[in-house]
Amino acid sequence: MVEQIKEMTTQTAPENGELRVVIGEFGRHLDMLAEQLGASLSEADRDCVSVGESFHDLADAKNKIAVVDCDEPARTFLKDSCDQIGNSLHAAVVALQYHDRLAQRLALIRTGLNRLQELLHDPTVRPYNDWLESLRQVEHLNRIEQSRLGPEAQLGRSTAERSAAASDAVELF
Secondary structure, eight states, rough: OOOHHHHHHOOOOOOOHHHHHHHHOOOOHHHHHHHHHHHHHHHHHHHHHHHHHHHHHHHHHHHHHTOOOTTTTTHHHHHHHHOOOOOOOHHHHHHHHHHHHHHHHHHHHHHHHHHHOOOOHOOOOOHHHHHHHHHHHHHHHHHHHHHHHHGSSSSTTOOHHHHHHHHHHOOOE
16 A cells, blocks of 8 residues: 555656646547537427427417307316316426426536636646636636526525426416
């Protein structure tokens, strides 16, 4: 064990060029992750638009069925069915709102990744403290944007509180 510690302490620090290669490789991985995240967000946006349009069509069809004039027991059956469709649409819209909030958070993460990429690709030679200050600035900007997303984005809030808040306000896209 003592020999391992001695060996570790006698190893020389990596050369600046070696460290630059590691940083470049790290940046390449960040590039790849940001690209995958962007592609996923674009695909999710397309899917949500399509689903949202379907909801409008379903709501329109429900409203047309609700005004059909007919005798009992068909009238009660149609009314109950329209109520069930309306409740299902409401639940689906709430789910889409959660999806939209998730997409906003992922976009925030992507922005943070892009800021880190810019720092990694910056060829400027900087002292250690300047690098730390730059990283703190990235963190500060991310926290500002996270707070802009609203209280749901803050980590201290429970799932139950978020669910209760979401059920109070539903909006169509």
